[in-house]
Amino acid sequence: MVSPALSLRDLRVTFRGSSGPVAAVNGVTLDAYPGQVLAVVGESGSGKSATALASIGLLPESATVDGSVLIEGADLNAMSEKRRVALRGSTIAMVFQDALASLNPFRTIGRQISDAYRLHHHVDRATARKRAVEVLGRVGIREPQRRVDDYPHEFSGGMRQRAMIAMAIVNEPAILIADEPTTALDVTVQRQVLDLLTGLTDDLGMALVLITHDLGVVAETADRIAVMYAGRIVESGSVLDIFDRPAHPYTRALLQATPNLEAPGRLAAIPGVPASGTNLPGGCPFHPRCAFAAAVGDACRTQRPPLDPRPGSDQHRAACHYTAERELPHD
């Protein structure tokens, strides 16, 4: 049996906010496997980026982390800072949510990629530059030999995103976390970048954790899906589990709010206000918005539903008192 490349176990992240603690991640358990795309989907503020930053050990000082992050079996939170730095960028890499803004405008693209390479390889500048050309070609930049000396402003938005991906994969990481990698791009370029990421997942055997708002992107690319709400995974499973037999009212509401899965678009609004990390409702955090809570009674308000296996599928899990007993009714 294949071991996961990345495992999170009961991960919790709390920020020290200006008006009190913010419970951003509240007990996330998930596994990402080599050669597979795990899509993490959920509304804004559901804790996707905080989960990602905790996975690579890059949360700000204002955050406290509990639970474990296992990278190829090694616990990130138990290892020395030196070991953490060595793993970051080599075994686990990330394309950040604000990737396009995080390129240094005063350094050539090639220099930025070769610096990322030299952090983990003792090679001279010429060798690292050659590697930068090679990896720019790999991410689909035409004439990489010439473009390697361009500055970021000489690249289009799509090319800059490819350059960020090149920087992230230059050391062939076992795990790549891509946080909303296509949000700032137009639809055609979005598709090309997704094809690139899934191609790299296959070729390099990486575990890709793809964070997105976009159910169209998920449907096209994911092997497995984790749906987040209020810092928790409320449902996880294969693409068929989630799209054909959703077992959580929140997942159902997301799917119903998305008019056309073939045409990528951000999550449409579902009624009610998303739960906030400063004031999490007790019991199931979705209960103030849930159309099924009334049929269950007190448990939804008082007891946190566990993420339990669903019958008929070895991967499918859902955290809901209602669907632990029965199926969601057909529309």
Ligand SMILES: Nc1ncnc2c1ncn2[C@@H]1O[C@H](COP(=O)(O)OP(=O)(O)OP(=O)(O)O)[C@@H](O)[C@H]1O
């Ligand atoms: N540095 C921080 N300090 C205080 N609170 C934070 C910080 N970063 C995130 N948060 C809070 O933690 C919660 C989760 O934020 P996070 O950025 O992980 O959400 P997200 O799911 O990535 O949202 P989006 O889809 O908008 O990127 C939110 O309530 C957010 O306001």
Ligand code: SF4
């Ligand atoms: S546990 Fe209750 S409130 Fe939460 S999703 Fe299920 S039915 Fe709705």
Ligand SMILES: [Mg+2]
């Ligand atoms: Mg985010």
